[in-house]
Amino acid sequence: MASGIYSFACSLWSHHTDTFFQQIYARDEAAALGSLERTLLSLKVLRKLTVFGFQEPQQNMEVMGFLNAVFERLKQFLECYRQVGPDSTCREKLEKMIILYTKTLLDFLECHPCAFIPLIQRSLEFAVSYLFTPAGEGVTFERFIVQCMNLIKMIVKNEAYKPSKNIEASIVFDSKPESLEAHKIKTAFFTHPTLTEIGRRLVSHYFLLTEEELAMWEEDPESFAVLKCHLTSGYQGGVKPAPCAEVLFLDIFHAYNQTLIPVLLEMVQNLQGPTNVEDTVQLLMKDAVYNAVGLAAYELFDNVDFDQWFKNQLLEELQVSHHRYKLIRRRVIWLIGxxxxxxFKSDLRPLLYEVILSLMQDPDLVYLESIFGLLFQLLQQVTQCDTKMQVLHVISCVIERVNIQIRPYVGCLVQYLPLLWKQSEEHNMLRCAILTTLIHLVKGLSAECKNLYPFLLPVIQLSTDVSQPPHVYLLEDGLELWLVTLENSPAITPELLRIFQNMAALM
Incomplete structure (x- = not known):
């Protein structure tokens, strides 16, 4: 059945594609958008027919002709994507079209690896060109980058393209002709210069932390760490280039380590010694190179004297305390891990443990007692509501920053807050600031927050009672305080349950 409609589907796809290009370059975007949608639909049909419609697609000239045409069409659509600009109504559909073409190649490779062998050379040339040469500048976007990386990865790792390990001895007996042909194509493509450029570009371009990631690190370090951990450990071909680049790097490094080990070692050698904290580019590059060395640890076993490197350089870098050097400190600790x-010699571990402990100690804690005492003193001294709110905000930040380590110093504040709450009866914004402070205080005290119940529970009761006028100001913070109190309370008490009388009106 597929062979019966394939010619018609191909002609339909070709017609709509040509029509789209005529219209888009004639600046008729409205008509072009309609043609693009029809092109997209016809390509979806062709993709299904090509991948699932034939048992031996390599025997069908039209199928192989279409797949070879995919590369030229992809180049045309990528160039169109470059020219239309970000404000074009067609841009989103163009991205979908480009991704659909790459999906066609990836699906065909997965389902018909032997039939894909004649396409290996063009696939590698195409993907490497757009990923690692100036050809990709201005036309590549994240999903396309990921798809190209997946295409290279699937070709490199495909078991059908790997002859027996001992080729010389088993070429006649064990290796299939298809495997030998694929291996020959890959060997001819992955020359020393090509592998060197791919290795360098993966590390120096795709491994670099982005501005968005650096901003996230500054604003929310914990979320940044969790995100990077999830991306690295849970990557299964996702939609972000960085983790995909790491997987591709590992696969290529494993397959061609004799070529790539010297390349990576040279990159390490070029970054010896501490890096200038003012040189963001070099800091990011060192982070990327150390990332590569960590990923390839098993491959580098015989080539890196890690113990000496640890003693002579990494240890020194862990002791650079400048704020900007935290990028390298984090990476070095990960690298050692x-x-x-x-x-890693066991007799070096005590030294490592000492360094880790010093990194975990917060230098701010040395001043915590005096800082908190002075802030509390200031809170009592000032008389303006706005000033009290600002002081409470700083106190809240300190409590949030040090969390449970605030416990020895909060006694006076705990005693003072009920008085301040009573004094601020006519100042709801100040009461909002008190609620925020209580939220952080409950989190810091954890189960010990039960000692605050005589003050805490009436505050929650009032703040979440919609029959009371202040709820207009206090409800949101009151609900959050209620939640953290429930989360940190060691047990449910009748007093806690009594607050649930407010719940019906809140629903």
Whole structure:
């Protein structure tokens, strides 16, 4: 059935594609958008027919002709994507079209690896060109980058393209002709210069932290750390280039380590010694190179004296305390974590533990008692509501920053807040600031927050009672305080349950 409609589907796809290009370059975007939608639909049909419609697609000239045409069409659509600009009504559909073409290649490779062999050369040339040469500048976008990386990865790792390991001895007996042909194509493509450029570009371009990631690190370090951990450990071919680049790097490094090990070692050598904290570019580059060394730890086992590197450089870098150097401190600790199970002498571990402990100690805590005492003193001294609110905001930030380590110093504040709450009866915004402080205080005290119940529970009761006029100001913070109190309370008490009388009106 597929062969019966394939010619018609191809002609339909070709017609709509040509029509779209005529219209878009004639600046008729409205008509072009309609043609683009029809092109997209016809390509979806062709993709299904090509991937699932034939048992031996390599025997069908039209199928192979279409797949070869995909590369030229992709180039045309990418160039169109470059020219239309970000404000074009067609831009979103163009991205979908480009991704659909790459999906066609990836699906065909997955389902018909042997039939894909004649396409290996063009696929590698296409993907490498757009990923690692100036050809990709201005036309590549995240999903397209990921798709191209996946295409290279699937070709490199495909078991059907790997002859027996001992090629010389088993070429006649074990290796299939298809495997030998694919291996020959890959070997001819992945020359020393090509592999060197791919390795360098993966590390120096795709491994670099982005401005968005750096901003996230500054604003929310914990979320940044969790995100990076999830992306790295849970990556299964997702939609972000960085983790995909790491997977591709590992696969290529494993397959061609004899070529790539010297390349990576040279990159490490070029970054010896502490990096200028004012040189953001070099800091990011060192982070990327150290990332590569950590990922390739097992491959580098015989080529890196990690113990000496740790003693002579990494240890020194962990002791650079400048704020901007935290990028390298974080990466070095991660790097050691990657290598510790690979190659790290046990007698160096006590030294490592000392460094880790020093990194975990917060230098601000040395001043915590005096800071908190002075802030509390200031809170009592000032008389203006706005000033009290600002002081409470700073106190809240301190409590949030040090969390449970605030416990020894909050006694006076706990005693003073009920008085301040009573005094602020006519000042709802000040009461909002008190609620915020209580939220952080409950989190810091954890189960010990039960000692605050005589003050805390009436505050929650009032703030969440919609029959009371102040609820207009206090409800949102009151609900959050109620939640954190429930989360941190060691047990449910009758007093806690009594607050649930407010729940019906809140629903």
């Amino acid at each position: 990657q290598w510790i199970a690979v190659k």
